[in-house]
Amino acid sequence: MDSAALLDLLGNENRRRILRLLARRPCYVTEISESLGVSPKAVIGHLRKLEDAGLVESRADDGRRKYFRISRNLRLEVNVSPYGFGAKSAYPASSSLDLATCRYVSIDVSASDTSELSALADDLQRLDQLEDELSLAQRWVQGRLTSLRDALTDRIEEGLAADGAGKFADHGDARFCAEILGAIESGADTSDAIAEHLGVPLPVVEDALDLLSTHDLVREDDDGWEIAT
DSSP, X not given: OOHHHHXXXXXXXXXXXXXXXXXXXXXXXXXXXXXXXXXXXXXXXXXXXXXXXXXXXXXXXXXXXXXXXXXXXXXXXXXXXXXXXXXXXEOOOOTTOOGGGSTTOOSOOOOOSSOOHHHHHHHHHHHHHHHHHHHHHHXXXXXXXXXXXXXXXXXXXXXXHHTTOXXXXXXXXXXXXXXXXXXHHTTOOSHHHHHHHHTOOHHHHHHHHHHHHHTTSEEEETTEEXXXX
16 A cells, blocks of 8 residues: 555544554454444444555454454554655565575574474564664664765755855755765766656756756766766
8 A cells, every 4th residue: 555545544543543452452343432432433434444455354253243453564664854754664574585695684583493382482572672673773774864964965065155155055955965966876877867866856956966066066977977076
């Protein structure tokens, strides 16, 4: 499901409350209604939307009563920073994925080769701890990215202001120039490629490249744009 559609779906507080309840155990409509203090009709409407999105599924018990449960494991990540906004959803990797073969992964991803209860519980505790550590590492990376972009923006502002481009820097466009440099460094070496990479109109990119090249921060040759050294 599209990340933007997921954000819209989960923007409703009652739908989030329903998912929190179902994360603990499957429930009937009446149980959800009584637990959350929401009318059964409203609960059914929310469940229908969650079912349509593939987040919830229903089954009937022996008494033909329908109960609902969460149907899939999904992670939704939202990134909001001075340099961008984005959301992405991630589903569990295939069980055939061998994480130990990933070049830059050095964490212990081994699993117990036994089905004993104590061993399974130990694996669960270890992976819970790993999830916390990865979350902390992700926060650290996000902070470092912002700091580096801030530093790059400051250097560009200083350079442009020193060369008489104070108006440009005062309006914060140096931040966009920093994104231009990042796009070039990532391999986008033409104006069209940079515009596509950043998701902005081509004329805006061309104006920024013209300014950067005027102040010898980038240059263009037969192979495309590159950062001036």
